[in-house]
Amino acid sequence: MSSGKKMWSAALLATAVLAVTAACGSGSGGGGQSADGKIKLRFSYWGSDARQKMTEEAIKKFEAKNPTIDVEGEFSDWASYYETLATKVAANDAPDVITIEIRGLREYADRGTLADLASKVNTADIDSKVLGTGAIDGKQFAIPTGVNAFSLMVNPGLVESSKAKLPDDTKWTWDDYVKLSSQITEGSGGKVTGTQLSWNPAYLQIYAAQKGEPFYNGNKLGMSPQTIKDWWAVMQNLIKTKGAPDAAKSSEIGATSIDQSLLGTNTGAMGMWWSNQLGAASKASGQELDLLRMPKVEGATTGGMFLQPAMFYSASSKTEHAAEAAKFIDFMINDPEAGAIILSDRGLPASSKVLAAVKDKLPDADKKTLEFIDKVKSELADPPPAPPKGSSAMEDILTRYSEEVMFGRMTPDDAVQKFITEANASIAG
Incomplete structure (x- = not known):
């Protein structure tokens, strides 16, 4: 997918x-x-x-x-x-x-x-x-x-060769994720980038759930503007600390398939994809890859991850x-x-x-x-129902406004209002 x-x-x-x-x-x-x-x-x-x-x-x-x-x-x-x-x-x-x-x-x-x-x-x-x-x-x-879960994929070998340590994924936060990504990039001398950005709506859905908010509420978005801005801030911090490529490179990579990703080409140590893509990523990289739980918002009572067909x-x-x-x-x-x-x-x-x-x-x-699915199954939320009509455009809309923020062409405050307006119009029914 x-x-x-x-x-x-x-x-x-x-x-x-x-x-x-x-x-x-x-x-x-x-x-x-x-x-x-x-x-x-x-x-x-x-x-x-x-x-x-x-x-x-x-x-x-x-x-x-x-x-x-x-x-x-x-x-x-x-x-x-x-x-x-x-x-x-x-x-x-x-x-x-x-x-x-x-x-x-x-x-x-x-x-x-x-x-x-x-x-x-x-x-x-x-x-x-x-x-x-x-x-x-x-x-x-x-x-x-069949089922899968949106997860974090990691190349343990590249993490270790960068003199960084794999996290305890039952406890780590988004700040830990940013810090680890930066350490990987620095420890490898820039030969390996910590992670790459993702605009998959499943990622934002997980992040919002950690804040107690649903992605959809009927035929409109259920997330607060602040949650979306906080999610963008994670990506801005990754770019700022060189844990992820700059906006231009991130945009370029984001348009490619998993075999052309940083993880797939062994130029990045982590990335977020659906769990059933682990085989494709492993084949492309030729390396042993693992799946990790997604990081959490500090103090979150749920990981927000879910099974989905x-x-x-x-x-x-x-x-x-x-x-x-x-x-x-x-x-x-x-x-x-x-x-x-x-x-x-x-x-x-x-x-x-x-x-x-x-x-x-x-x-x-x-x-x-x-x-991995068996290990985290008790923590996963119930599979969400089919989203509203028009939600098929959500990834495109989310990507466009996310990139506007990453490139600095729009402020998060302006972008979030425009994103919510356009997204709600798409799913209004």
């Missing part, structure tokens, strides 16, 4: 025309029937080349078990996924099975794009609170593929093959053979039975992720 800043801006432009153009589509959507008489399902998803390869392998396994069904994968990179999907939906040509993430769930569900999958897919082995994140107004529009499978409300679409989703969620192929690529499997079946087959980095 990379930042997707460009993706969401484009997607909003495309989805804005759905209500107007949906009635103009000429097709019925879905896959229809292939020339050999088999039912054809179209399945849209995004990701890396590695994800495409394993997904195609899982599809072949499904087809072998269901010889009357052909599944056609519609794969794209992350940046173009939602723009392409919105265009297809607007043209009444939605795929039968749609991969979606929580930020886009309400937008598509509220437009009638998604089918209610309640009782259509076996969800008995999925935690009820995790499953509930895919439900809106009592209808189960999406089934979670990595993504969901959903079905088009217009599909002509609803039973087959549900059968494919059920396979991808519940079949141990599918789980053995996909492993933790879409988060640690949401099905407890599948997770038990594949945990010994997980790569070492993913075993670390599982151990």
